[in-house]
Amino acid sequence: MKAPDISKKKQSSLKDLPASFRNAFSGITVLIKSEYNAGIHLVVLILVIIAGIVLKISTAHWIAVILVSGLVIASECFNTALEYLSDALAPETNLMIGKAKDVAAAGVLVSALAAAITGLIVFIPAIVRLF
Numbered sequence: 001m002k003a004p005d006i007s008k009k010k011q012s013s014l015k016d017l018p019a020s021f022r023n024a025f026s027g028i029t030v031l032i033k034s035e036y037n038a039g040i041h042l043v044v045l046i047l048v049i050i051a052g053i054v055l056k057i058s059t060a061h062w063i064a065v066i067l068v069s070g071l072v073i074a075s076e077c078f079n080t081a082l083e084y085l086s087d088a089l090a091p092e093t094n095l096m097i098g099k100a101k102d103v104a105a106a107g108v109l110v111s112a113l114a115a116a117i118t119g120l121i122v123f124i125p126a127i128v129r130l131f
Contacts, residue, residue, distance in 0.1 A: 031080055038076045041112070045069050048119060055126040057095040065122060068115035079104040 013054045052065060073111075082104045086097045 006111070029078065031077055035076060035080050037108070038073070041072050041076060045073070051123060055123065055130075057122055057126055061122045061126075064118050066109070068118045070113050071111045072108070075108040079108050 032042060048065060048069065052062060079101075083101055086094075086100060090097050113127070
């Protein structure tokens with residue numbers, strides 16, 4: 001079987017942009033429907049946004065919250081993509097793929113911990129100001 005010639009790959013254009021967005025939103029839908037933890041992250045994100053509005057956090061704090069929140073969701077996306085791809089390539093148990101999945105899951109954990117610490121730094125002083 002001959003390998004595909006990647007030099008003849010179609011160049012992307014502006015007219016391809018709507019399809020790219022549809023694919024990305026489809027991926028978000030798959031993530032939320034198939035990954036329980038992604039749903040948890042989404043609920044926490046909604047609560048954080050509500051808390052930020054109620055507590056009137058600063059612009060700098062909003063930037064921090066947005067960055068770490070995006071990092072967590074992106075980490076979930078990459079982890080899920082790696083899981084789907086590895087399961088498609090090797091559905092049987094494979095030690096190296098298992099390690100790759102564990103490392104990807106660790107990336108999600110690290111990003112979630114960074115987000116939680118950022119949340120404490122941002123929200124504890126804001127809550128203390130209420131009292």
